[in-house]
Amino acid sequence: PQSIDQIAQHLGLDMKMDEELFKKVSSNTKIIFDPENVTFTYKPEHDVKSKQDLLDLLQRRRLEGGGMLVEDFKDSYLNIKEAMAELEKEGKILIVRKKDGYPRMLFYNDTVYNTPMDEQFKELWNRYKMPMETEIVAELEAAGHRTVRVRDSGPRKNEAQMKRGLTRARKVKLTNTHLSGIVDLSKDYAPPGK
Incomplete structure (x- = not known):
């Protein structure tokens, strides 16, 4: 204060x-x-003064539909980076990072969804490698399938609209015949007295 x-x-x-x-x-x-x-x-946007306040806010936010941007906390809590690191290390929050590694979004890590996985399943999952896109196309063609060309999804003009677009507007010469005897129309207009 x-x-x-x-x-x-x-x-x-x-x-x-x-x-x-x-x-x-x-x-x-x-x-x-x-x-x-x-x-x-x-008055900051979010009243976060401790690590526990941050965790409680993310937990409430989970019920409302998701995470929160890290930028929203820039003026709330001075030690936000340390609190985020500690909570992530404890497994209480999930952090989505940018390409440069800087935190972008925070999510509450609901442990209900942390189910144990069978080691054999993990091994099979990690062993399988996704083929390159070109390899997939070649395999589909070898199996007798054809690739489908993507059509333009934009609106199409019908023939009547296309014909109307080709007609050009005629030039019309406009003259102020009603002013022909009063004002010399070949000169630019200048207000009287100047």
Whole structure:
């Protein structure tokens, strides 16, 4: 929490003198104003102050339909990276990373879905290698199958529309015959008096 004097000292703005500024700052949705102590506190998007708060929020979010972007926590909790690393190491959360390894999304790891796998099944799964796309095409052709060409899925014009598109608009010469005796139309218009 910051007092009015601390804010004035930091920013060089005296909110005691500027009543309109004081009203705007105290009614801002991103700021919590405490009228008793006359202090202001920044209100982050998510109220996460500890590793447990982060875990609880992700657990609630799981019921609402998924994970959360790491960017949403940038102004919430200073030690977010350490908390994420610890929770991932403990197996409580799952982290989806970008190509550069930077965390992108966080998900609660529901242990209900962590079922044990048979070792023989794991071995068979890891032994099987997916063939390259070109090999699949060759095998299908060897088996007597043909490849299907992909048609353009866009809307098609019918013949009438195509014929109409080919006709060109005729040039029409417009003349202001009703002004022929009043104004010389060969000159640019200039308002009178200039």
